[in-house]
Amino acid sequence: MRDGFFRAVSTAEFRDLLHGFAPLGLETVPLGAACRRFLAADVVSGEDLPLASRASMDGYAVRAAEVFGAGESNPGYLDLAMDIPIGVIPEAALPPGHCARIVTGAFLPAGADAVVMVEYAEDLGAGAIEIRRPVAPGDNVMLAGEDARRGETALGAGTRLRPQEIGLLAALGVVDVPVGRMPSVALLSTGDELVPAEATPQPGQIRDVNSHALAAMLAQAGAAATTFPLVPDDLDSIRDALKTAAEGHDLTLLSGGSSVGARDFTLEALKSLGAEVLAHGVAISPGKPTILASLYGKPVIGLPGQVTSAQVVLDVFGLPLLAHLAGDKAAFDRAPRTFPALLSRNVASKQGREDHVRVRLEHRPGELPLAHPVLGKSGLLKTLLMADGLIVIPADLEGLAGQAVVAVRPI
Amino acid sequence: MRDGFFRAVSTAEFRDLLHGFAPLGLETVPLGAACRRFLAADVVSGEDLPLASRASMDGYAVRAAEVFGAGESNPGYLDLAMDIPIGVIPEAALPPGHCARIVTGAFLPAGADAVVMVEYAEDLGAGAIEIRRPVAPGDNVMLAGEDARRGETALGAGTRLRPQEIGLLAALGVVDVPVGRMPSVALLSTGDELVPAEATPQPGQIRDVNSHALAAMLAQAGAAATTFPLVPDDLDSIRDALKTAAEGHDLTLLSGGSSVGARDFTLEALKSLGAEVLAHGVAISPGKPTILASLYGKPVIGLPGQVTSAQVVLDVFGLPLLAHLAGDKAAFDRAPRTFPALLSRNVASKQGREDHVRVRLEHRPGELPLAHPVLGKSGLLKTLLMADGLIVIPADLEGLAGQAVVAVRPI
Known part of the structure; x- marks a missing residue:
């Protein structure tokens, strides 16, 4: 019996299976390396932030009540009590009837509750300050604890x-x-026809594309991939490579094996290592021959060898799994960022299969961009090269009509 | 005379000034480091890609004309001439009346012009193959040169x-x-009130935020920043730091100096080094006190010290400049990627100033998300923390009305 799609699943089931892998533990990284990562514990503020109220403008710190009603035609007058430089907390409180000259970012003296911008005040000399605008309490002030509260x-x-x-x-x-x-x-490519990108292919050979394109996608997502040497299409080689990869890495991606025979090797190698094959075939196009297994409790995704399929499957399933493992609690729930466009013509789709259609965008001033479907074989590079994004045709539809508004996910 | 905004410019003028800096030269990087970079020379294909026609499905390579009209009720019959494994160019041509068993990715024999999928064929044994579907020339074949043509x-x-x-x-x-x-x-922060993030602030001091937030933004854009030690607010220190920074880096970003006095130091330091001050003040909010200078022919941007302003200005002007210097020919023309939302209420704006308003998104199933303006002082951290994106109010408008459809740029 040919080993066909014995455990084909829907995209929703596939995501559920991915979700079943537990997120990795926490690690502590320096602040400079923390961007785009997911916080693994609550951060409790050890202090009020700002620690005390600060001016958000250059001007004069005042009691708002004392400049109530001040205007161009009936200015208020205050005595200058002090100059507050940046970087110190004023020791003296602001006496009634006084103001303090203050610069942006400096801390207010006790008693002051607002700042009059320098544009609306004038230093008349001899310690007298004319105020030509009223302020409300809190105006031009960053209040103590406004950004974070101690505890x-x-x-x-x-x-x-x-x-x-x-x-x-x-x-x-x-x-x-x-x-x-x-x-x-770990990033593995299998295929007897493959040679490294730096090699000159002999007749019948082609250069390995997937290792490079997939590593670039992973790098964009913040993950460092270890690219393994090319794996020949035989059971022992694939098994040895999968064993080393899964022992030493949290996630193994193996691309290749688009033909039935090669897929069988991957499945056989996984089973002989004691892996549990969770899915063999997903109702998605491109990407149907995708395999998911748990080896040593870690996820192994068998990506299709076709270049377009491999990139789409990594985008749709692999990158959310990466985020999930890294602590993103909503990795599979968060809708991908999309923007609207107008589909230029009808696109047919097979019911029961979720289609990710490449589209090229034609921008039009003042109108929604036109999304032109880019059709073509998923083994070719050109469809993804021509595409600006992907649109999804859900499994329960037989296609989308021209002029439909579609959500384009940029690539 | 107080040195105010003596050379305030519009955002369009500011972009033109940035555009005036010449892109840097080219360098050669390994393929694994080239993603997100801009190609500096045409890449001419040295070969056809694919080199010869390849199967994009498992099945049988045929002459399409010989299976014309084949169907379930009137199948065609061909003799099996050969098995074509992956990784070789078949030496023999396909004789008329014959087909060749072929796997995905394998090269077609001369004479064959299409592949019948394995699902629509049956091996009857004794070298006879039954074909139950017709194919057109090119079906299930990636044609020679379809991805790239030699020369x-x-x-x-x-x-x-x-x-x-x-x-x-x-x-x-x-x-x-x-x-x-x-x-x-080079990333510089000035301010007498600043201490490093790892230090415990003394009364009146605060921890440096901008170095870290801006470095994270630059890292996301693929640029490695050198963070300088904190620069005290005095002319000599600022001048020395600017000199070292601009001598050793292609782009210098100095944040701080939100108060008038501090801004004056930055300007004075730039002038004393022989820099040409191109703009002092931009009609943008937040971000008005931004400075642009050319020092040793290289751009120096004086970012506002207010944390929100600094991040918005880096996003609006700094990152496009980075891409422009790195070879992006459309860095200032390309509209940022946005998605539509419905503004939840009126937002006022000052005419003559381009406002970048922080918005928080409320997602609603089946409807456009609601964009809630997040207002607050630009010295606070919280407005950007609460925000999911930015919307722009052009300089010629006095605001936007509630229920207006706005383009949200995610942050």
């Missing part, structure tokens, strides 16, 4: 760290950051 | 290299890639 959770576990969160961690003095460990990835 | 430009200078372009370069054997040099960036 409260400033950032929760699972938060994806963007540059602004890195800034908050710096402000709180968190320079060693607990984050989910980023998976180590 | 033609496969990728043009200026192309941004994505994973799929990396794949094409691998297929062509281009393992040393000529790309625009990525700028080296």
Whole structure:
């Protein structure tokens, strides 16, 4: 019996299977390496931030009540009590009827509750300051504790760290950051016809594309991949390579084996190592021959050898798995970032299969861009080269009509 | 006379000034480091790709004309001439009336012009193959030269290299890639009130946020920044730091100096080093106090010290400049990737100033997300922390009305 798609699953089932792999533990990384990682523990603020109220403009610190009603035609007058430089907390409180000259970022003296911008005040000399605009309490002031409060959770576990969160961690003095460990990835390509990119192919041979394209995708996602030497299409070679890869890495991606015979070797090699084959075939196009197994409790994805299929499957399933393992609690729920376009013509699809169609965008001023489907064989490079993004045709549809508004996921 | 905004410019003028800096030269990097870089020279294909026609499915290579009209009820019959394994070019041509068993990726024999999928054929034994579907010439075949043609430009200078372009370069054997040099960036923070993130602030001091948040943004853009020690707010220190930074780096970013006095030091330091101050003040909010100078012919951007302003200005101007210097020919023309949302309420803006408003998104199934403006002082961290993206209010508008469809740029 030919070993066909004995455990073909829907894309939703495939995601559930991926979700079953436990996220890796936490590690502590320096702040400079924490961006794009997922926080592995709550960060509780050890202090108020700002520690005390600070001016957000150059001007004069005042009691707002004392300049109530001040205007161009009826200015208020205050005595200058002090100059507050940057970098110190004023020791003296602001006496009633007084103001303090203050620069952006400097701390307010006790008693002051607002800042009048320098544009609306004038130093009349001899310690008299004319105020030509009223202010409300808190105007032009960053209040103590407005960014974070001592003892409260400033950032929760699972938060994806963007540059602004890195800034908050710096402000709180968190320079060693607990984050989910980023998976180590082993990247294997099988195929007797393959030669390394730097080699000159003999007749019948072709250069290995997948190792390079997939490594680039992984690098963009923040993961360092170990690229293994090319694996010949025989059982022993594939088994040995899979064993070494899975023993030493958190995630193994093996591409190749697009033909039935080669797929069988991969399955046989996995089984002989005691792996559990979780899925063999996914209702997705391109990418149907995808294999998922658990080897030593770690995920192994057998990607199709066709270059387009391999990249689409890594994008649709592999990168969310990477984020899930690295501590992203919503890796499989978060809708990918898309933007709308108008489909240029009908696209047919087979019911029961989720299609990821490459589209080329034609931008039009003032209108939605046109999305032109880029059809072509998934073993070719050109369809992805011509494409700006992907659109999804759900498994329950037989296609999409021209002029439909589609959600384009940029690639 | 107070040195105010003596050379304030519009955002369009600011971009033109940035565009005036010449892109850096080219460098050659290994293929594994070329993703996201800009190709600095045309890549001409040295061969046809594929070199000869290849099967894109498992099945039987045939002459399409010989299975014309074949169907379930009237199958065609061909003699099996050979088995074509992967990795060789068949030496013999396909004799008329014959077919060849072929696997995905294998090269077609001379004479064959299509592949019948294995699902639509049956091996009857004794060398007879039954064909139950017709094929057109080219069906299930990747044609010679379909991806690239010998002697033609496969990728043009200026192309941004994505994973799929990396794949094409691998297929062509281009393992040393000529790309625009990525700028080296010096990152300086000034401010007497600042202490390093790992220090405990004394009363009046605060931890340096900008060095960390800006370095994270630069890293995301693929640039390695050299973070300088914190620079005290005095003329000599700022001048010395700027001199060292600009001598050794392609782009210098100095953040700080939000107060008028500190800004003056930066300007004075630049002038004393012989820099040409190109802009002092930009009609943008946040980010008005931004400075642009040319020092030793290299760009120096004085970013505002306010954390939000610094990040927005780096995003709006700094990152496009980085891409421009690295060889992106459309760095200032390319519209940033946005997606639509519905503004939740009116937002006012000052005419003559381009506003970049932080928005928080509320996702709603089946409807456009709601974009809630996040207002607050640009010295605070929280507005960017709460925000999912930015929307732009052009300088010629006085605001946007609630329920307007806005283009959100994710951050």
